[in-house]
Amino acid sequence: MSTYIGIDIGSTCAKAAVLGDNKEIVCKIIRPTGWSSIKVAEDIIAELKEAGVAVDTAKIVATGYGRVNVPYADKTVTEISCHALGATYIFGGENLLVIDIGGQDTKIIEAVDGNVADFLMNDKCSAGTGRFLEVMANTLSMEPRDMCELARHGADTTISSLCTVFAESEVIGLIGRGEHKENIAYAIIESIADKVISQATHMPIVNKRIVVTGGLCDYDYLIEAIGRKLGTDVISNEDARYAGAIGAALFAMRL
């Protein structure tokens, strides 16, 4: 049996997915990237080895912003191509619009039969990314996931700054004004969804399955908010955080 490994070194988390001959997922792991992508790459391969994966004979493709720091990879492929392929594997369908919300950027990818047809990504700005969510949750002294769920119970509050730094002071202003926590959480999630939408609407959404990949894939209320704003169904699932790694493993099958 052959083994195909995809390693996705993201800005926040490093993921690995192992596929067998029939494209079945044999194993997947995730851990924080930490300060050194080289170290996390080494840790991941050691962990896979321990789990019994035949890493020595495996074909390996690395992706993510730390992809060049995976010395044992046979090839590197950008996370844009990997998310297109990985999302198509996870969700099926020949016409996908993939919204990959990552730690430091958000990418909108049009995937046709698993191949990238077009893509957009945000510039040097953390608005609408996982980092934005993290900073805001920290300001509210909450876990990001709890904050996202709390937002479900809020309403009628907005923050207008897109810049993380300015938005943080806006949130502090709301706290100072005595605004209810759920309303502030609501405003934060709305802000992220709005930013994602403003990017996504540059791409064709008609007749597309719209899916969310990346680290915020199981933040249900955020996914709902994006769907509500787009006026269409948006789906995701827990495996979608591995879309990049799975895509990389699928690329490894082509080696």
Added chain:
Amino acid sequence: MNNLNLPEVFETFSEQRKNSFIKVREYRDKGTPIVGAYCTYFPKELVTAIGGVAVSLCATSDETIGSAEEELPKNLCPLIKSSYGFAKTDKCPYFYFSDLVVGETTCDGKKKMYEYMRRFKDVHVMQLPQNQEEESFKLWVSEIKKMAARLEDKFRVKITEDRLISAIKLENAVREELMEISELMKEDSPVLTGTELFNILKGSEYRFDKEELVEELKRIKENLIEQSRVITDGLKSSSRPMRILLTGCPIGGVFDKVVPVIESNGGLVVAYENCNGMKNIANPVLLEGDLYENIARRYLDIGCSVMSPNKNRMDSIDSLIEEYKVDGIMEILLPMCHTYSVESGFIRAAAKNHKLPFISITTDYSSADSEQVKLRISAFTEIFNG
């Protein structure tokens, strides 16, 4: 045929801007008129006709942007800020040795910047109309004549018909040679890379002896063909590289983080539809009829986004796609370049028409976004190479 060491030649051209710092001083000491210009719309023939040297002042480094921002707003295009910064701080020898600087009313940022520059330099601004209609053409002819009179007056040289004809012939010859080298990229396996082509195009702007330049370009072209180089070896590609048409803003200041990255990721830039390439070298000045009108026509037809509407750019892109067998279109924009940024939608539509992948990348002269730019470029070439 004397054999040229082509890599060395390309290297010389890529260093030409620096290497001519001393040259420009020598010309100046000999009393040769030196005229600095910023834009492709500048009619070089007029300077050649007075026996002068026209030099490109368009700045490409972020070194002086800080100084420029002491006077200019931060949210202005980096090309304008950098150019003004070099002028103001006297860090550009070409600006320093220019007897006269010529600007055109191309974009809003530039034309207002020239008003500041006027305070410490002799600046002549040509009123560039913004379409190719008859009234605009008449205005541009009169601006060209005004420019000629200004040069005659300042340098006390008469632009006779003979001088003008020789100048037109010489500038046409330079354009033709550069065009012929560019056209080598039409081949299925080109003998030079887009990086090498750019070095020739850019470096030629800093060659002041144009007759010598024409001869050298001829030799380079012959050598390129004779030596039948295989350049795809140096490119990272298992199969054939993705042939890319580069369009948009001038790329002198962002070249390093774009073109070499394309060419080390499975792409090959086969044509430059911008000021560094086609806008500068396509179309000769005709010799039959009124010479000033012919000069005006050649330059007014440039498909810059300051023109409205700008059909010429779209036509040029359409034909380049066919002629150069383009696989993908990459548009490079400088931030705050409103005209090119707005026009981007038309380029995207053109790409869609031709069923080609398209990407628009906005980037400035800093290295802050090098990694993001690299990611976009890699992902774009992966569309083709899989």
